[in-house]
Amino acid sequence: MSSRRTTNVTGSLVAASFSAVLIFSGTAVAEDRDPGSSKGGKAVDEAPAGVELTTLLPEKISVDNSSEKTAITATVKNGGSKDSGKISLLVVGFDGLTVKNVPGCTRIAEGDLPEGSNSGFSCAIGNLAAGASKSYAVDATYDLSKKGKICLPVQSGDGKKTFWQQGPVPFGTTNPSPDAPATPLLLGTDNEPVNPGADELPKTGPVRELLPLGTAGAALLAAGAAGLWWSSRRPGQRPAG
Secondary structure (H helix, E strand, C coil), X not given: CCCCCCCCCCHHHCHHHHHHHCCCCCCCCCCCCCCCECCCEEXXXXXXXXXXXXXXXXXXEEEECCCCEEEEEEEEEECCCCCCCXXXXXXXXXXXXXXXXXXXXXXXXXXXXXXXXXXXXXXXEXXXXXXXXXXXXXXXXXXXXXXXXXXXXXXXXXXXXXXXXXEEEEEECCCCCCCCXXXXXXXXXXXXXXXXXXXXXXXXXXXXXXXXXXXXXXXXXXXXXXXXXXHCCCCCCCCCC
């Protein structure tokens, strides 16, 4: 890509893309039996009164050592007492974790991805009733020679506000199994290479699980993790379309 986004990302980065993709309707998959975890998540913009939006990721995933394929269930939940109104869920991959497909969702154009990310999808949920949740099957690949992170922000339907952001949170293992058929990865764990004798990847530490927040968005973290790029917008700016 000829131009990458800088720390001071504006709403023009994503407004045009989201105004287009949000007209598509997301399709939920079967309910996730695993309650999941909101580790690495934090409320950002204030949600409407009575609405409490969070996301959940599995505590553990498994990566096929031959194909590098893995499957992740991403869930958005309204734990409040009132319906959410129109919202959307974004699923974004970083570093060794690449999001290949999220059925019922629309791929985010490469030029609209945040700094450091490699893939992403936008899922237009519509209204989420009080106490309800919606889950999506995320098809991904994971290069076990790298770290891998995933990020789940929940936006208002017009993309102007981010009510919740989980991540970028890592999946990884500190006990690689290069000779096994698959490698189990744990949520919130920095990954180490599976190649015998490979140099250890630099660690980011537990502070990377939660990104610093700011009223006008957040700066990108030094290790390449993206901040709140979707919440940094010019006052009064409207999505194109």
